[in-house]
Amino acid sequence: MNYLEHESLDELIDDGAEELSEHFGTFSAFQLGKMVFPPIKYAVPGLIPEGCSILAGRPKLGKSWLALDIALAVARGNYCLGDFKCEQGDVLYLALEDNGRRLRSRVEKVSPPLALDSWPKALDFATEWERCDEGGLDKLRQWADLKPNPRLIIVDVLAQFRSGRGNSETFYESDYRAVKGLQQLAGDLSLTVIIIHHVRKGMGDVDPFERVSGTMGLTGAADTTIILDRDGNGCTLYARGRDIEEYEKAVVFNAESCRWTVQGEAADVRRGDERGAILAALADATELMNPKDIEIATGMNSNNLRQLLFKMSKTGEVLKAKRGWYVHPDRAFLIGAGSFTPDKNDKIIRNGG
Secondary structure (H helix, E strand, O other): OOHHHOOOHHHHHHHHHHHHHHHHOOOOHHHHHHOOOOOOOEEEOOOEEOEEEEEEEOOOOOHHHHHHHHHHHHHHOOEEOOOEEOOOOEEEEEEOOOOHHHHHHHHHHHOOOOOHHHOOOOEEEEOOOOOHHHOHHHHHHHHHHHOOOEEEEEEEOHHHOOOOOOOOOOHHHHHHHHHHHHHHHHHHHOOEEEEEEEEOOOOOOOOHHHHEOOOHHHHHHOOEEEEEEEEOOEEEEEEEEOOOOOEEEEEEEEOOOOEEEEEEEHHHHHHHHHHHHHHHHHHHOOOOEOHHHHHHHHOOOHHHHHHHHHHHHHHOOOEEEEOOEEEOHHHHHHOOOOOOOOOOOHHHHHOOO
16 A cells, blocks of 8 residues: 555554454444444333343243233333333234133233224234254344334244254353343344243342343343242342343232232332331330341341331431330330330440441
């Protein structure tokens, strides 16, 4: 390349950078700064973005009900999970553990009574599909190519779609490959793929990602991992991903409509529930209560209870009769009725410890 052919050194550098980029398939930070990307699209606004998402949870907890509700909401351009309005588009639901009779029954439960012409034409079901290494991925692309506005594919469940482990593959490599093909498809077609999967039993208080059944190859290949879980405080929807902020929502299942609803941030909802449990216990009491009494009545964790009692007494939500003894404001007449032994942890409570 002759320097004299160029008007300036900057032009020479730019031309050289372009040639290098073409050769290596790279781009410079300067080129990246000039790129314009469309905003991320969501299957469910703010909760499930485009790309590949794993939705994992215990068997029979309601993952498929949630997936079906989302599928119907997207196909209709309607609401799911309470007040989350989905953008309308074409949906493919691979219900690989179901049959037509069961699917019809489920749709009728999730939806209000439907006239035949009200069943969404934008939602396709399949109860049989080739596995990913047997033409299943290519067939998904063909489906998307034939649809005017493909927005969502649901694979229910992963075990019925993935291929077997190769002789030379590790378990991690096999799991990674099981999801990577669907992740690439979602990226290429700018749509959302939701993969239904299970969690391990008895994992306790570990990182939610570690609860997903299989190796970390599954969550490593997916763009987003969502855990539907239930504990002593109720049900939650926890998510972490490349394109969304980590969140944990409190959710509740309506057994009559078979639909899930987001109640709010899990921490806020639980805090409100715990306050309500404390107030209910004190309102039913016929005498003053100490933290141990309230712990037995509510089933709350001792440390959480004592800290919350301290905060509630400072705001006047509960009255502190004596050191370590509490009463509901509506039952203030109980104060002074008898003598009480100070609670040994009262100093901890007063210090907010």
